[in-house]
Amino acid sequence: MSRTARRGIERPPAFIYREQRSGLLRRKSESLALFCDEIPLQRLADSFGTPLYVYSATAIRERLQIFRHAFRRVPHTICYSVKANSSLGILRLIGAAGCGFDVVSGGEMERVLRVDRCAAKRVVFSGVGKTSEEMTAALKVRILLFNVESESELWALAECAARSKEKARIALRVNPDVPANTHPYISTGLQQHKFGVPIGEARKLYAQAAGNRYLEVAGVSVHIGSQISEVDPFSAAMERVADLVRELRRDGHRIDYIDAGGGLGIAYDQSESDDFEVSAGEYAEGLLRPLRGLRVHLLLEPGRAIVGPAGALLTHVLYRKTNKDKKFVVVDAAMNDFLRPSLYEAYHEIVPLRFRKQDALEKVDVVGPVCESGDFFARDRALPVTSEGDVFAILDAGAYGMALASNYNTRPRPAEVLVDGGSVRVIRRRETISDLLRGES
Numbered sequence: 302m303s304r305t306a307r308r309g310i311e312r313p314p315a316f317i318y319r320e321q322r323s324g325l326l327r328r329k330s331e332s333l334a335l336f337c338d339e340i341p342l343q344r345l346a347d348s349f350g351t352p353l354y355v356y357s358a359t360a361i362r363e364r365l366q367i368f369r370h371a372f373r374r375v376p377h378t379i380c381y382s383v384k385a386n387s388s389l390g391i392l393r394l395i396g397a398a399g400c401g402f403d404v405v406s407g408g409e410m411e412r413v414l415r416v417d418r419c420a421a422k423r424v425v426f427s428g429v430g431k432t433s434e435e436m437t438a439a440l441k442v443r444i445l446l447f448n449v450e451s452e453s454e455l456w457a458l459a460e461c462a463a464r465s466k467e468k469a470r471i472a473l474r475v476n477p478d479v480p481a482n483t484h485p486y487i488s489t490g491l492q493q494h495k496f497g498v499p500i501g502e503a504r505k506l507y508a509q510a511a512g513n514r515y516l517e518v519a520g521v522s523v524h525i526g527s528q529i530s531e532v533d534p535f536s537a538a539m540e541r542v543a544d545l546v547r548e549l550r551r552d553g554h555r556i557d558y559i560d561a562g563g564g565l566g567i568a569y570d571q572s573e574s575d576d577f578e579v580s581a582g583e584y585a586e587g588l589l590r591p592l593r594g595l596r597v598h599l600l601l602e603p604g605r606a607i608v609g610p611a612g613a614l615l616t617h618v619l620y621r622k623t624n625k626d627k628k629f630v631v632v633d634a635a636m637n638d639f640l641r642p643s644l645y646e647a648y649h650e651i652v653p654l655r656f657r658k659q660d661a662l663e664k665v666d667v668v669g670p671v672c673e674s675g676d677f678f679a680r681d682r683a684l685p686v687t688s689e690g691d692v693f694a695i696l697d698a699g700a701y702g703m704a705l706a707s708n709y710n711t712r713p714r715p716a717e718v719l720v721d722g723g724s725v726r727v728i729r730r731r732e733t734i735s736d737l738l739r740g741e742s
């Protein structure tokens with residue numbers, strides 16, 4: 302195994318292996334145990350059961366700090382993208398660190414307000430299909446900015462604002478027609494994607510918006526996709542946005558904000574290095590270069606980059622089975638708990654909670670109990686030989702993990718715990734079957 306394990310050892314700071322001393326004499330043993338902050342993960346699996354999402358508060362705070370530091374030279378607000386992980390305990394932590402929020406539904410806005418009634422002034426609302434009810438609710442609490450994605454939405458918003466006797470602060474989300482080298486499902490900045498208004502049509506729409514007394518033009522917004530690991534697409538989009546801002550200002554609009562969206566990728570495969578200070582620094586440099594001299598307040602909507610590496614999903618081995626020469630490890634988590642491998646064929650590092658350096662490796666498929674062949678976490682992966690009952694951690698599961706979980710196969714969703722140094726808090730109890738059946742008749 303050494304591959305994953307050694308890399309595991311190198312992973313600072315959320316999930317790392319430590320030598321575990323055992324026995325009365327506390328002699329150094331050969332065995333390594335995976336920790337989250339100060340807590341051995343096996344203890345969490347024993348106390349709370351599996352599947353279990355575990356997050357490191359320290360890692361989330363640290364990543365926010367690094368991200369913020371990268372943009373320290375310009376006025377900016379981090380509006381954490383709620384859809385990456387919308388659990389209240391996570392939102393509370395991020396809100397307490399002074400961040401705003403990017404929401405894409407009335408439900409997400411409600412979550413943010415539950416955590417902090419006063420957070421509305423730091424909320425931006427994105428999404429191609431906002432309903433009148435959602436927009437009216439957002440107007441009522443006076444959010445910072447609506448990222449409007451179509452002409453029809455613009456007029457619907459103006460109507461809601463007129464009815465509420467409120468003025469809606471808007472940015473148009475422009476579609477810069479810039480390719481981002483990422484999975485097609487999470488690429489959003491090309492003209493064939495449903496997102497945003499074509500950048501060439503934006504000026505006309507801004508002029509129309511400015512003529513409406515219930516709309517207040519305040520910014521330009523863009524988001525070209527997710528899990529983008531190169532800087533060039535971000536820079537290219539920003540160049541187009543910067544040109545547009547200059548044109549709009551010449552047209553007489555007041556543009557205070559540029560919302561640069563999210564999308565900064567993380568290294569899921571540990572053969573790539575993941576030095577967040579480096580990647581956040583390069584990302585900031587790439588965004589800021591085209592904006593030089595523009596004097597705007599920058600809004601940033603990172604999701605994955607903040608919470609992804611700060612979370613892991615613990616799952617235990619139910620059964621081992623062999624079909625001819627194919628070996629399967631059947632675990633108790635499934636695609637309903639963690640969809641990324643099934644949906645995007647995403648690679649996630651899988652490591653045992655305990656291992657000894659001399660453990661042999663074997664090639665296995667790690668699969669869940671759901672009745673679909675697409676229900677897998679890894680295929681033909683070399684992992685240390687494990688026994689039934691052993692627990693694995695699926696790493697980098699903090700973003701788009703629990704947020705995408707479902708009840709497919711009538712499976713209750715996992716519990717979530719937040720580790721903060723030496724303390725552990727359950728931030729969502731495990732769902733029960735009766736939770737699932739409530740509301741049905």
Ligand SMILES: *Cc1c(COP(=O)(O)O)cnc(C)c1O
Pocket residue numbers: 382384385403405427428524526527528562563564565602603604605606700
């Ligand atoms: C999903 C999304 C984000 C966050 O993307 P990440 O890749 O998680 O950083 C930000 N802004 C908008 C509009 C989004 O849809």
